[in-house]
Amino acid sequence: MSRSVVCASDPSLPLSSPHAAANAPTKALEINGLYKVYSGGLKALQGINMEVLDGGFRALLGPNGAGKSTTIGIMTSLVRKSAGRVRIYGIDIDHEHSRAKSLIGVAPQEINFSQFETSWEIVGNQAGFYGLPRDRARRNAERCLRAVGLWERRRVRSRKLSGGMKRRLLIARAMVHEPRMLILDEPTAGVDVELRRSLWELLRRVNAQGITILLTTHNLEEAENLCSHATIIDQGRIIEDTSMKQLLARRQMEIFILDLQHPLEHPPRLPDFQSELLDPHTLRVSVKRSRGVNPLFEVLSERGIRVSSMRNQANRLEELFLSLLGGNHQHADVPQHAGAPPTPAA
Amino acid sequence: MSPREQWLSFCTLLRKEVVRFCRIWPQTMFPPVISISLYFIILGELIGSRIGLISGFHYQEYIAPGLIMMAVINSAYGNVASSFFGAKFQNHIEEMLVSSMPTWIILAGYLGGGVIRAVMTAIIVTGVAMFFTDLQIYHPGIIIGVVLSSAVMFSAAGLINGIFANKFDDISIIPTFLLTPLTYLGGVFFSIDMLHEPWHSIALANPILYIINSMRYGMLGVSDFAAVWTFLIIGVFLVIFLGLTLWLMERGTGLRT
Ligand SMILES: Nc1ncnc2c1ncn2[C@@H]1O[C@H](COP(=O)(O)OP(=O)(O)OP(=O)(O)O)[C@@H](O)[C@H]1O
Ligand SMILES: [Mg+2]
Numbered sequence: 001m002s003r004s005v006v007c008a009s010d011p012s013l014p015l016s017s018p019h020a021a022a023n024a025p026t027k028a029l030e031i032n033g034l035y036k037v038y039s040g041g042l043k044a045l046q047g048i049n050m051e052v053l054d055g056g057f058r059a060l061l062g063p064n065g066a067g068k069s070t071t072i073g074i075m076t077s078l079v080r081k082s083a084g085r086v087r088i089y090g091i092d093i094d095h096e097h098s099r100a101k102s103l104i105g106v107a108p109q110e111i112n113f114s115q116f117e118t119s120w121e122i123v124g125n126q127a128g129f130y131g132l133p134r135d136r137a138r139r140n141a142e143r144c145l146r147a148v149g150l151w152e153r154r155r156v157r158s159r160k161l162s163g164g165m166k167r168r169l170l171i172a173r174a175m176v177h178e179p180r181m182l183i184l185d186e187p188t189a190g191v192d193v194e195l196r197r198s199l200w201e202l203l204r205r206v207n208a209q210g211i212t213i214l215l216t217t218h219n220l221e222e223a224e225n226l227c228s229h230a231t232i233i234d235q236g237r238i239i240e241d242t243s244m245k246q247l248l249a250r251r252q253m254e255i256f257i258l259d260l261q262h263p264l265e266h267p268p269r270l271p272d273f274q275s276e277l278l279d280p281h282t283l284r285v286s287v288k289r290s291r292g293v294n295p296l297f298e299v300l301s302e303r304g305i306r307v308s309s310m311r312n313q314a315n316r317l318e319e320l321f322l323s324l325l326g327g328n329h330q331h332a333d334v335p336q337h338a339g340a341p342p343t344p345a346a
Numbered sequence: 347m348s349p350r351e352q353w354l355s356f357c358t359l360l361r362k363e364v365v366r367f368c369r370i371w372p373q374t375m376f377p378p379v380i381s382i383s384l385y386f387i388i389l390g391e392l393i394g395s396r397i398g399l400i401s402g403f404h405y406q407e408y409i410a411p412g413l414i415m416m417a418v419i420n421s422a423y424g425n426v427a428s429s430f431f432g433a434k435f436q437n438h439i440e441e442m443l444v445s446s447m448p449t450w451i452i453l454a455g456y457l458g459g460g461v462i463r464a465v466m467t468a469i470i471v472t473g474v475a476m477f478f479t480d481l482q483i484y485h486p487g488i489i490i491g492v493v494l495s496s497a498v499m500f501s502a503a504g505l506i507n508g509i510f511a512n513k514f515d516d517i518s519i520i521p522t523f524l525l526t527p528l529t530y531l532g533g534v535f536f537s538i539d540m541l542h543e544p545w546h547s548i549a550l551a552n553p554i555l556y557i558i559n560s561m562r563y564g565m566l567g568v569s570d571f572a573a574v575w576t577f578l579i580i581g582v583f584l585v586i587f588l589g590l591t592l593w594l595m596e597r598g599t600g601l602r603t
Contacts, residue, residue: 038603076444079603098347102446112437116369121362122441128358129445131351137358177445 027090028054028181028212029075034084036070036236044070046236048084052214052229054180057207059223059244060216062233063325068216069109071233072185076106089180102130105179107170109186109216115159119150122158123173130177137176144172147202149195164191168199181212188222200226220318224248232324240324251289251320255313256296258283261306270299284313347446355447356455363459367425374425374463375470378417382471385413386478389535400537401568406479411561412534415496417471419554422464422497423504423525426456427517430508439601449595453505453588460501461494468493481565488564488573495580496557502587509591509600528554538570553579 029052036045045067052058060068073079075086077093086093088100113122123144127137145151148168153161158169171187184203188196203226207213217223223230223244230247232240240247253274263280273296274286283305287296300307347355367374386406394405401408433439442452475481483489503520511517532554541549549555560576563569595601 073603077602078440078443080598098446098448101444102347106444108440110437112440114433114436114438116366121365125358125362126441126445128361129355129442129447131347131354131446133354173441 026054028052028056028088029214030085030087030090031071031075032085034071034074034086035082036067036074036079037082044236045074045081045084048233048236048238050231050238050241052181052212054089054212055207055210056229057203057213057227058215059227059230060214060233061220061223061230061321062216065235066233067236068233069185070236072106072108072183072214072216075183076104076108077101102177103179104181104183105174105177106183107167107174107185107187109189111166111170113158113166113169113173116157118155118157119145119161119169119172120154122169123176126173127176132177140176140178141172144176147175148172149198164195167191168195171199171202175206179211181214182206184213184215186216186218188217188219196222220321232321234325247320253286254289254293255284255286256293257311257313258285258300258307259309261308264305268300268303268305270296270303273299347448351446352448352451355445356451356458359442359447359452359455360458360462363425363429363455364462366429367459367463374421375467378421378467378471379474382413382417382474383478385409386475390478401566403566403568404479407481407566408562409535410475410479410481411565412532412558414468414471414475415492415554415558415561416529416534417467418464418493418497419500419525419529419557420521421467422460422500423507423521425463426460426501426504427507427511427520428504429459430456430505431511431514431517434508434511434600435514443601450592453591453595456505457498457501460504461497464497464501465493482567483565484567485564488560492557492560492564492573492576492580495577495584499580499583499587502584502591505591506587506594509594512600528552529558531555532558533570534558553583 029050031048031050034045034048035043037043048067048071050071060071062068070079074081075088075093077097088103091100091103093100117125120141123141124137127140128134132140142151145154148171150161150165150168150172153165158166161169167187167190171184174182174184182203187203188199191199200222203213203215207226213226215223215227227244229243230240231238257278260281260283264277264283265280267275267277268283270285272291276284278284285296287293297307386409389409390406394409397405399405430439472481507517507520531549532552533549538546538549538555538559556571556576556579559569559571560573563573
């Protein structure tokens with residue numbers, strides 16, 4: 001089986017071109033004043049407002065229990081809202097429920113296909129549920145399974161797939177009916193690094209075809225790499241909603257990891273810089289963005305410290321994210337850091 | 347969804363349902379064959395030979411229509427209750443709930459699956475019954491009408507059970523404690539005239555009694571009641587059950603949080 005989920009020889013994905021419709025509304029998703037109180041009284045959403053433009057690639061971020069999946073559940077009609085309004089491409093989900101749903105494809109956080117069916121049956125039936133004719137359903141199913149690298153395994157019962165393969169199957173299933181918007185709830189949790197990168201490629205390609213994507217993830221590197229906009233939600237309220245560029249520009253500090261040529265026994269004293277010796281060969285330094293890195297190198301060379309290589313800390317968003325959440329959270333609530341083991345696929 | 351798309355989504359669900367019960371045929375199609383064979387051997391051959399004629403028929407002939415209906419009722423109910431609950435339990439009911447297919451198509455697809463399984467079971471057990479006794483067809487229209495309408499009725503009942511069930515035990519309680527007793531007391535093995543009061547009056551409140559008698563009328567031409575009562579009773583239950591399932595599913599009972 002090919003390890004890559006994106007093959008140059010893949011036929012193009014069976015996604016509809018949103019630009020085909022004349023006067024297409026520019027807002028793919030509009031959420032106004034969305035509240036959700038679960039039976040038992042838990043207030044999961046407390047007045048969410050949010051917009052995603054057609055063709056956008058939006059990250060929906062937030063710690064565990066913030067309300068991301070609840071928001072997605074309401075959009076896909078699995079969760080009943082308590083108040084508020086949701087429109088998909090201008091269609092109110094309360095009024096034209098079926099038409100709104102035909103425009104979105106969802107890959108949920110929890111695995112929700114039959115353990116006894118094969119990937120082929122699962123993806124093909126899903127196309128059928130949306131009313132696609134059998135031959136088109138089969139064609140689309142083939143393209144989607146190929147796109148996520150599961151074509152060779154199409155006859156395998158889903159319970160015999162690995163965790164990462166199951167996640168990819170969810171993505172294939174979400175795309176099979178040619179939706180205009182894809183909603184992906186932690187699509188890469190449990191997917192290995194190589195395949196994750198391939199899935200990123202796939203999602204970029206899908207988005208480049210004009211498909212709007214709403215992605216939740218705890219992998220902030222993923223959000224930074226893929227998404228043009230981010231909405232951060234915490235305790236059922238939106239605390240940030242802006243473009244990724246603006247969000248990143250708000251970072252005060254840039255963090256670098258320096259690999260040292262010669263080991264250090266003690267942390268060096270670098271005035272004006274926060275530093276930490278991670279091990280004798282690795283130094284982490286926070287640099288004010290306004291100052292740039294040149295002064296750092298001057299100080300290092302004054303102290304005779306030679307640097308063999310230097311990189312940005314893997315995730316630039318992470319510090320900002322934590323500061324936005326404002327330290328209200330216990331450690332367990334802090335989202336998983338990039339590079340840490342992925343959360344199980346649940 | 348256009349009517350054509352609705353039809354295609356219905357066919358998809360129906361095919362999925364048929365594939366499901368065919369895949370597990372040793373659990374779905376085989377048990378009725380075993381049980382009907384045992385009834386014929388024990389009740390028909392061994393005991394029936396000492397009973398003599400009932401309404402002018404040998405005991406095997408007399409019990410055959412009721413046994414076939416028993417298989418129809420159990421398969422329709424069991425198929426929908428377990429398939430729907432299984433889909434809920436494994437969450438793959440969400441595949442349909444998030445799609446654009448309307449609720450009534452989901453309902454129709456599950457009922458269709460129950461009816462197909464019930465009809466297939468009826469055909470198989472009829473084949474088995476023919477091995478033990480000479481079956482007759484007195485009124486084919488009534489046979490088809492009774493089998494189909496009761497299959498829909500008990501499929502809908504199974505769906506209601508599936509909607510409310512939270513664990514696997516919940517889908518076996520009704521068949522064990524309600525359906526089986528009602529079927530046994532519904533005149534599979536006897537004529538209602540054999541019962542003394544108060545049992546005679548109590549038995550008249552059992553809808554399955556009318557269903558089995560009409561099946562017997564369709565096959566043998568004898569019945570304790572006119573078939574019109576059966577269709578009236580099934581009609582009333584159908585309206586109640588279908589209305590209830592549609593309402594429950596639209597509300598999302600047990601499906602949406
Ligand atoms: N079915 C439910 N019944 C009651 N409360 C629920 C239900 N589903 C979710 N919740 C609660 O609603 C809140 C929001 O949950 P939600 O699943 O939307 O969070 P999330 O942002 O997706 O979290 P995660 O990152 O862990 O997936 C949580 O406090 C959760 O416990
Ligand atoms: Mg979630």
